[in-house]
Amino acid sequence: MLAQQIFNGLLLGSTYALFALGLNLVLGALNLLNFAHGEALMVAVYAVLMLQAAAHVSGAVLVLAAMAAAAAVSMATYLFAFRWVNKEYWMAGALSTIGISIFTQTLGARLWGTDQRQVPDIIRGPAVSLGPVTATGAQLLLVAVTVLLMVLLHLLLTRTRVGRGMRALAENRTTAMLMGVNVERMIQGTFLVAGIMAGAAGVLLTSVYNTVTPFVGLNLSVKGIVAITIGGMGNTYGAIVAGLLIGVLETLTVAYGSASYRDAIVFALLVVILMVRPQGLLGVRFPERA
Amino acid sequence: MAGYFESVAILVGINILQALGLFTVKSLGQISLGHAGFMAVGAYTASLLTLRAQWPLVPAVLAGGAVAGVAGALVGLPALRLEKLYLATMTLAFLLITEVFFSNFDYAGGLSGLSGMAGTRAPLVWAFVAAAALYFWLVGRARLGLAHDAVRQDEPVARAMGVDTTRLKLQAFATGAVLMGIAGGLLAHHLFYIEPGLFGFSAAVLPVIWVIFGGITTFWGPIAGAAVLTILPEVVQPLKDWYLFIYAASLVAVMIVRPQGLIVRRRGTSPSGGDGALRPAEAPGAAR
Numbered sequence: 001m002l003a004q005q006i007f008n009g010l011l012l013g014s015t016y017a018l019f020a021l022g023l024n025l026v027l028g029a030l031n032l033l034n035f036a037h038g039e040a041l042m043v044a045v046y047a048v049l050m051l052q053a054a055a056h057v058s059g060a061v062l063v064l065a066a067m068a069a070a071a072a073v074s075m076a077t078y079l080f081a082f083r084w085v086n087k088e089y090w091m092a093g094a095l096s097t098i099g100i101s102i103f104t105q106t107l108g109a110r111l112w113g114t115d116q117r118q119v120p121d122i123i124r125g126p127a128v129s130l131g132p133v134t135a136t137g138a139q140l141l142l143v144a145v146t147v148l149l150m151v152l153l154h155l156l157l158t159r160t161r162v163g164r165g166m167r168a169l170a171e172n173r174t175t176a177m178l179m180g181v182n183v184e185r186m187i188q189g190t191f192l193v194a195g196i197m198a199g200a201a202g203v204l205l206t207s208v209y210n211t212v213t214p215f216v217g218l219n220l221s222v223k224g225i226v227a228i229t230i231g232g233m234g235n236t237y238g239a240i241v242a243g244l245l246i247g248v249l250e251t252l253t254v255a256y257g258s259a260s261y262r263d264a265i266v267f268a269l270l271v272v273i274l275m276v277r278p279q280g281l282l283g284v285r286f287p288e289r290a
Numbered sequence: 291m292a293g294y295f296e297s298v299a300i301l302v303g304i305n306i307l308q309a310l311g312l313f314t315v316k317s318l319g320q321i322s323l324g325h326a327g328f329m330a331v332g333a334y335t336a337s338l339l340t341l342r343a344q345w346p347l348v349p350a351v352l353a354g355g356a357v358a359g360v361a362g363a364l365v366g367l368p369a370l371r372l373e374k375l376y377l378a379t380m381t382l383a384f385l386l387i388t389e390v391f392f393s394n395f396d397y398a399g400g401l402s403g404l405s406g407m408a409g410t411r412a413p414l415v416w417a418f419v420a421a422a423a424l425y426f427w428l429v430g431r432a433r434l435g436l437a438h439d440a441v442r443q444d445e446p447v448a449r450a451m452g453v454d455t456t457r458l459k460l461q462a463f464a465t466g467a468v469l470m471g472i473a474g475g476l477l478a479h480h481l482f483y484i485e486p487g488l489f490g491f492s493a494a495v496l497p498v499i500w501v502i503f504g505g506i507t508t509f510w511g512p513i514a515g516a517a518v519l520t521i522l523p524e525v526v527q528p529l530k531d532w533y534l535f536i537y538a539a540s541l542v543a544v545m546i547v548r549p550q551g552l553i554v555r556r557r558g559t560s561p562s563g564g565d566g567a568l569r570p571a572e573a574p575g576a577a578r
Contacts, residue, residue: 033375084546091321092549095379095502098495099541106534186406218491222382263392267383274380275368 002276022194038217074195232283324381330470362467401483505551
């Protein structure tokens with residue numbers, strides 16, 4: 001029973017981790033809290049719904065469509081909250097993403113209605129028994145895809161020129177520019193990768209919950225921000241650890257405590273972390289004082 | 291029709307109180323995304339007092355403000371050790387915790403909230419607004435106001451000059467919470483009902499938008515911002531149907547075109563100078 005709950009928690013947590021990774025890339029490279037990241041995920045899920053209704057296509061096509069839709073939202077965020085915003089004002093970009101988030105949400109509610117919509121399974125498969133844990137084929141695929149995406153991100157960041165540029169940018173923007181990194185291109189790449197990961201997280205999350213409303217985005221953004229704060233802002237591996245931790249914690253609270261305290265426990269964890277270890281679990285950079 | 295005008299007047303007053311409550315924090319270069327949580331504290335305290343203990347409205351609202359102020363000091367104490375993005379995240383967490391708390395607080399109705407509160411009238415609301423404006427006007431003329439200006443413009447220098455910045459910030463945080471609490475109590479007794487969802491993230495963002503529209507160099511900015519943005523959708527009916535779109539789009543537009551706010555005291559016209567905008571000198575974390 002406990003093993004099954006922990007497995008379910010890790011499943012949920014891996015989607016949080018995937019989602020938080022994108023948020024974290026943008027934060028690490030640009031110091032921008034992106035409240036519109038969840039909207040990329042929301043739009044991706046509705047893109048899947050619309051495509052499913054319009055045509056009979058394979059799961060792979062649906063996943064690609066989700067990634068493309070989320071990447072489009074992410075690139076719009078890049079333009080409206082970064083490219084065209086004066087970087088001298090530290091909070092302007094984040095506030096702009098709040099505006100983008102509310103705008104997308106309201107637009108989504110007008111286009112698709114405010115009712116909860118069922119999302120049919122994109123991936124199907126028989127249940128498999130692994131010792132004390134029972135998993136469906138979809139869940140196993142989910143784990144595989146999450147791990148694959150994380151490995152790809154790791155390889156991108158550590159083994160490629162683009163990844164090196166992104167890390168240089170996160171380290172120090174001016175120095176990166178002086179070293180010949182095409183900074184603007186790197187920033188665009190960061191938003192693009194973050195959007196793609198949000199789209200993937202959206203597909204995976206629906207295979208956990210099977211429902212969606214236009215209002216899921218903001219809540220997720222907040223949860224993702226909580227995750228990267230717990231893990232250590234800007235730290236890639238911290239985001240993964242914190243995402244998994246939050247997933248397990250939430251699932252266990254629902255299973256053994258009360259569903260109504262699911263969110264409270266996560267936020268309480270955040271408060272504790274901020275008090276005793278403000279740099280986050282795996283963070284090295286201490287929050288700077290003004 | 292008189293009832294309608296009074297209702298708009300009440301909302302404008304309550305929104306001005308909220309804008310001022312956030313202004314005290316923002317004017318020190320801090321950001322809070324959780325001030326709606328203090329509003330919830332004030333609203334619930336005042337409502338429980340009038341409903342369950344039969345208190346008259348004014349003492350109940352004042353008590354709500356006081357409890358919110360204590361909550362503000364308690365949240366502010368650890369939160370103000372943090373800077374910028376971390377403070378924003380922490381206050382956001384406080385807001386979400388308040389929402390969960392009131393949803394599970396059965397004595398106060400849980401998820402369905404409380405109903406049956408009444409009695410908020412426009413003169414009462416505007417008396418509170420006048421008192422708050424008088425407070426800010428007096429502070430602007432006192433040493434406290436100078437200290438605020440100093441911290442906003444250059445915190446390390448202010449600290450070096452002997453300004454106790456931490457105490458100042460804590461004081462501002464608590465004062466802001468008191469104003470939010472009073473606004474919450476008044477709102478509860480105007481709407482006749484409250485529920486936890488009323489004080490969620492969107493309620494926290496609106497005052498931020500008002501303050502940004504008004505700017506943070508003088509307290510008149512937030513007052514103007516709240517008044518204009520509350521009245522405008524009432525006057526122009528199409529705006530009412532689309533107000534969330536317009537709010538959101540204009541927030542993005544203002545951040546792009548005029549991130550320092552719409553009403554800004556010109557550099558050099560104030561004895562202390564500076565436009566109070568959050569420039570890199572005041573926000574080293576952002577300069578990268």
